Amino acid sequence: MSTEEKKRSINRLKSMYPLRALMDKNYKAAQDAKKEGKPVAWCMQESYASPFLNAIDLDSVYPENYGTLCAATGAATPFLERSEAEGFPSHLCGYAQNCLGYTAQMADLDWEIPPGSPQGGIPKPVILVGSGMGCDARFKWFQALGRYMDVPLWVIEFPTAFGKENLMEGAHERSIQFLIKELKGFAAFLEKLTGRKMDWAKLREDVDNTMSMDAVWWEINELRVARPGPMHSRDFWSSMSASLFRTTDPEGVTELYRSMLEEVKHRVKNKISAINVEEKYRMTFIGLPPWHALKFFDQLAERGWNFVTEWAYHPPRPIDLTGIEDPVERLVRYRHQGTGHLIDVSFSPEEAAKIKKEMGQQDSMSQLVLKPILDFKIDGGFLHPLLTCRTATASLNLLGESMIKKFHVPFISIEGDIVDTRLFDPVDALRKAEAFEETMDHYKEIRKEAGLEW
């Protein structure tokens, strides 16, 4: 081990670096394709649009992701200012404001990329694909772009799949059939728009490749329950984009995930920790991470905080879809597994029946949502409320309070934002974190008294 590595508080996975490099290469390839004038679609990170776009030979560009990049490189400010000058309220999603301002500038420049845009900018798309998943911004923002572009918008629906209502007889299957119909409508629209035919075999291949790739990625994350935690959230965040965004080389990514799996297995077997000091606190990160301030987690690692899991960006559970041949149906059944199924596969039959009964009578924060607290033996939650993203913020406190109530696991809440990087104050956050250690110690005692294992 070099001195350089010894100094680091987080013991980064070696297998993460080539994975990240491959993703950067993919990004570059997409940039080159754009430069060559290949038509692109702007879409949301929601997993349905991209396989279809790929199957009709359109490149996917993610303005949400581009927002992260603009924020991290300090390029977002003029775009945000422009959005506000156009009359959009400043509390709207930071990524949306960034994109609205960027597009307004592009329109002024007759669709040239605004000078100074990071990574060569994102070109005018031929289609916008909005999503009903997660937040209202994902379709409202794209509709608002109609002010600048004559580009068509298709909104892909996403039925809400939580709560006791989803357990009603036939409810989940209905939402599956609805999604299949929606996506077939989307495919027909793409064919009309491009004048090309969908390559269904390519879609099937893409779906299957994604499922195999995700399965390895899923397994890696399952291993993180080990003590000490073998993989830090920083490695998770560096590696997740391979599964989250369409890659041009899924087999290559799967291979790299496999070597990551081996490395993590090795760490688990040899009790190698993700941090280079004793693991004092096993943490979960709840919310969207402060991308521009990830070094902050190194300081926490020095204090023995090991971020062993996080609540966003995980792949769907592997599922057996033998017998389902239609690629659209395969994709839907993979991505939209439903509360009932997830309870069934996460608990024993007796427990599952009990949980479903309780949910039916009085919708409680289901054990399903809080299961990771128990599985990972979490000592504390790190909540990250964001000024301009309500979706990732509105339920944070409820989750935190439920953690305390059910498992005597406390949380700390540190405010930030997705584009306004000034809102995250690492000095103040560290001060709060230090004080929070006492709280975590206190709750450890309470858990012991309550007969909990950790």
Add this chain to the structure above:
Amino acid sequence: METQTTQGLARVKEICQDRPRRAMELRDQGKKVMGYLCIYPVVEIMTALDLVPYRIFGDMRETVTKADKYLPSVVCPFLRSLLDLGLKGKYDFLDGVTFAHTCDVGAQFAGNWKINIRTPFSHFVDIPHTTHEGARDYHKGLLMDYKKAMESYFGITISSERLKKAIEMHNQQRSLVRDLYDLKKPDPPLISGAETLQVLVAIMSLPVEEGNTLLMAVIEEVKDRKDGPVKKSSRLLVWGSIIDDPALLEMIESFDANVVMDDTCVGSRAFFTDVALTEDPLDGLADHYLVDIKCPRTYQESAHGEMKIDYMADLRNRFDYLGDYVRDYKVDGVILQALRYCDAHGYEVPGIKDYLESLGLQSIYIEHNYTEAAFGPLRTRVQGFLEIID
């Protein structure tokens, strides 16, 4: 026995001063009260079960103290206020509560309420975001589930006839509300914006027949009144997110302006189209709630499957109903207002402004945080706006 001694507008005031009172009286007489959030839960199903549909509102005069623990300050202040009242036990008289996927935070709020307030019955109705054909069918299925859950909990089966009857009663209410709004067409209008809001708040606290009787009495009274609003220089339309307290409209009307029309969700939005009486009543209901109600929470597309977007055509498709209001109510200025952190309404602002401008109308956008204190700085802006349009 109803303890009603007043009629018409006086009765409206009485109800607004103590909204739960009548619901509790009815409860004492054996009725069940169903709270609901926003305009998407299907009140017709509640009425068909002989429940009292009771719209849950916040209280902008009460400081949020308990909800902070669950809903951070960067989410819709109306929802925060609502949860706060719930946590303080002010909605303990409800037998059930129905939520809908109005907006993303509204959906998350439902979880918060279910877990923390624990009203005996609760149901969340998901609502699609698009009006594609598949979305309509899907929505109908969701309404079927809602009806089933209600029937099973309350132990009554709703026949098709019964549901149709309920639709008729609510359509009558919609028609009466439109009659009331007709009285805002003359100059000066016969009823102010703030008074209109109170009438609607009152009927959203009563069983439908009682609400209809009240509306008829109000209409009769207003038609002949001599003490209505005075003629003023501007006739305004107020658009935007929820207003459930007359204070904002009173502030606007304290200037040289009458609010003669609105497009808000306690105002005209829920009442200006009827539910079609279809053979299967759920078809009419599914279409009405998903397609007919023009709330920014739904993606109203210009033309499904269009290859190019014509911005102005898109705006006309989405907002022409506002153009009708402008013409019919002789509106000469528009106040666009939204609660801070309301994304659904926030994204619409530049588009609506463009549309209104195409009609030659000036507008102003104001944002507030659901407290009376927030209106102070807004006074100057509203006043400035009125000077411009005058």
